[in-house]
Amino acid sequence: MYRLEEPTRPGEVRPGGRTARVRSAVLTAVVDELLDHGYASFAMDRVSARAGVGRTTLYRRWGSPSALVRDLLQSIAEQTMPIPDTGSVEEDLRIITQALLEAHLDQRLQATIQGIIAAAGCAPEIDEALRTFFQSRATEAAVVITRAVERGELPPGTDGVDIFRMLAAPLCFRLLVSREPVDQAVADRTAAVILHAARTGLFTTPDAQ
Amino acid sequence: MYRLEEPTRPGEVRPGGRTARVRSAVLTAVVDELLDHGYASFAMDRVSARAGVGRTTLYRRWGSPSALVRDLLQSIAEQTMPIPDTGSVEEDLRIITQALLEAHLDQRLQATIQGIIAAAGCAPEIDEALRTFFQSRATEAAVVITRAVERGELPPGTDGVDIFRMLAAPLCFRLLVSREPVDQAVADRTAAVILHAARTGLFTTPDAQ
Numbered sequence: 443m444y445r446l447e448e449p450t451r452p453g454e455v456r457p458g459g460r461t462a463r464v465r466s467a468v469l470t471a472v473v474d475e476l477l478d479h480g481y482a483s484f485a486m487d488r489v490s491a492r493a494g495v496g497r498t499t500l501y502r503r504w505g506s507p508s509a510l511v512r513d514l515l516q517s518i519a520e521q522t523m524p525i526p527d528t529g530s531v532e533e534d535l536r537i538i539t540q541a542l543l544e545a546h547l548d549q550r551l552q553a554t555i556q557g558i559i560a561a562a563g564c565a566p567e568i569d570e571a572l573r574t575f576f577q578s579r580a581t582e583a584a585v586v587i588t589r590a591v592e593r594g595e596l597p598p599g600t601d602g603v604d605i606f607r608m609l610a611a612p613l614c615f616r617l618l619v620s621r622e623p624v625d626q627a628v629a630d631r632t633a634a635v636i637l638h639a640a641r642t643g644l645f646t647t648p649d650a651q
Numbered sequence: 652m653y654r655l656e657e658p659t660r661p662g663e664v665r666p667g668g669r670t671a672r673v674r675s676a677v678l679t680a681v682v683d684e685l686l687d688h689g690y691a692s693f694a695m696d697r698v699s700a701r702a703g704v705g706r707t708t709l710y711r712r713w714g715s716p717s718a719l720v721r722d723l724l725q726s727i728a729e730q731t732m733p734i735p736d737t738g739s740v741e742e743d744l745r746i747i748t749q750a751l752l753e754a755h756l757d758q759r760l761q762a763t764i765q766g767i768i769a770a771a772g773c774a775p776e777i778d779e780a781l782r783t784f785f786q787s788r789a790t791e792a793a794v795v796i797t798r799a800v801e802r803g804e805l806p807p808g809t810d811g812v813d814i815f816r817m818l819a820a821p822l823c824f825r826l827l828v829s830r831e832p833v834d835q836a837v838a839d840r841t842a843a844v845i846l847h848a849a850r851t852g853l854f855t856t857p858d859a860q
Contacts, residue, residue, distance in 0.1 A: 480769075482691045553772075559827060560689075560769045563762075569830050576829040608844065611824035612817055618768060619823050620785040620816060621778055635817065635853050639844040 467493040468500065469517050472510045473554050481507065481561035481568075511561050512571045514554070519575050525582060531590035531640075535633050538583060539609060543629040546613045556618065580606040587640075599646040608636050676702040677709065678726050681719045682763050690720065690770035690777075720770050721780045723763070728784050734791060740799035740849075744842050747792060748818060752838040755822045765827065789815040796849075808855040817845050 471492035475484055484507040490497045504510045526537040545551060562569040584602025591600055612632045616622040639645060680701035684693055693716040699706045713719045735746040754760060771778040793811025800809055821841045825831040848854060 480689075480691050480773075482689050556769075556772055560765075560772070562830065563765055563769070564689075572828070573830040576831075580829075604840070607824060607829060608821055608841070610828070611820035614824050614828050615816060615820035618827055619764075619781070619819070620789075621771065621782040622785075622816075631813070631853065632817070635844065635848040638848050638851055638853060642847055644840065644844050644847060 464493075464495055464499065464503075465513070465517070468495055468504070468510070469514050471495075472514050473550070473557075476511070476514075476557035476561070477550075477553050480557060481511065481564055484511075484561075486510075508561075508565045508567055511558060511565075511568050515558060515568075515571050515575050518551075518554075519578065523579065523582065525585060527586070527589065529593070531586065531593075531595045532637060534586045534590070535609070535637055538586065538606075539629045539633040542610055542613055543624060543626065546617055546624045552617055559618070577603075596640050597643045597646050600640055600643075601645050601647045604647070605636055605640055605645055609633065673702075673704055673708065673712075674722070674726075677704055677713070677719070678723050680704075681723050682759070682766075685720070685723075685766035685770070686759075686762050689766060690716065690773055693720075693770075695719075717770075717774045717776055720767060720774075720777050724767060724777075724780050724784050727760075727763075728787065732788065732791065734794060736795070736798065738802070740795065740802075740804045741846060743795045743799070744818070744846055747795065747815075748838045748842040751819055751822055752833060752835065755826055755833045761826055768827070786812075805849050806852045806855050809849055809852075810854050810856045813856070814845055814849055814854055818842065 468489065471489045474492055475489050479485065479488070486500060486507060487497065489510065490500050493500075504513060524537055524541050526534045528534055528537070558568065558572065562572045580603045583606045587596060587600055587602030587605055590596045591598055609632060612628060613624050616624050616628065636645075677698065680698045683701055684698050688694065688697070695709060695716060696706065698719065699709050702709075713722060733746055733750050735743045737743055737746070767777065767781065771781045789812045792815045796805060796809055796811030796814055799805045800807055818841060821837060822833050825833050825837065845854075
């Protein structure tokens with residue numbers, strides 16, 4: 443999940459053709475620009491040069507640095523996230539936690555996310571896009587919890603969205619705040635703590651799905 | 652905990668006298684500079700002007716934007732954090748979680764922490780200072796867990812530092828990543844989930860204190 447889109451190779455045919463190729467090249471350039479200069483010094487002209495896409499196209503299609511960053515977030519959201527259905531909530535959570543761990547170990551992706559988070563501090567519409575991005579991911583993943591409730595593995599009213607917040611939080615905390623490494627042991631303990639609490643009913647809310 | 656130091660009022664006598672007053676004025680100016688311009692556009696000259704402290708003093712005592720930001724982090728670390736000793740781990744954790752919640756509800760403090768986190772992405776020595784800051788806070792707070800183990804409330808080998816990582820993580824995650832509000836319900840659920848897992852032994856590690 444959360445993979446960064448690779449630029450299309452010459453000769454490779456992609457659904458969407460030229461439009462999709464331009465978007466891919468531009469979003470790769472947006473990542474490079476965020477990593478090299480940050481949002482505070484973001485320059486549309488450098489994105490145009492990096493991507494090999496004319497300024498006119500860039501301005502007509504995106505219009506602003508904020509729109510570029512929001513489209514980057516959208517492209518990350520379009521990447522496949524595993525929504526497992528193994529019949530066991532423990533195994534489903536293990537698979538999702540593993541995907542979260544791999545996303546956190548991807549340095550370019552993490553640096554990009556940090557760049558987007560910094561940008562959200564400057565631009566309210568990016569702040570809003572980040573909120574929407576997280577909410578839609580968590581809502582998708584919450585189906586795993588809904589199924590577990592239907593199977594009787596978790597108590598009725600278990601709040602799947604909050605479970606995914608708490609699954610993701612310790613990994614994010616280490617990368618963003620305490621600046622400590624993330625590894626399998628962190629992911630495993632987090633999943634175990636959350637699952638145990640969920641089984642006990644600590645994640646039930648009156649208005650959960 | 653984590654309160655930002657207030658500038659000294661005229662006529663107020665502080666331990667340390669002029670040196671402490673200069674530091675207080677400078678660190679307030681560093682916060683303003685971080686909030687207005689961010690670390691990428693940080694200007695020592697503006698800090699000098701904001702603080703009413705000469706450039707010579709500023710350069711002699713701190714020398715660089717990175718040293719100023721690290722001293723700001725140090726001043727936050729010097730503020731009192733409650734290390735309760737009520738005789739009940741549940742009550743101790745409630746008090747600490749409450750202090751964490753209040754720190755997360757302090758908008759100026761949170762914006763400052765976000766500015767420091769963004770700065771850590773530019774300067775390895777700030778990244779290192781942030782790691783040390785978090786580690787020393789968590790190690791101080793972990794004494795609450797050590798006492799709970801001694802009283803037989805938690806299993807031997809319970810990892811107090813990891814408990815504080817996981818207590819802080821969901822609040823930080825909402826503020827920094829998912830951009831959702833934090834409130835009492837979030838703090839209460841987090842404390843309940845962590846305490847339950849700790850009692851079950853999910854936080855024991857062979858090499859914990």
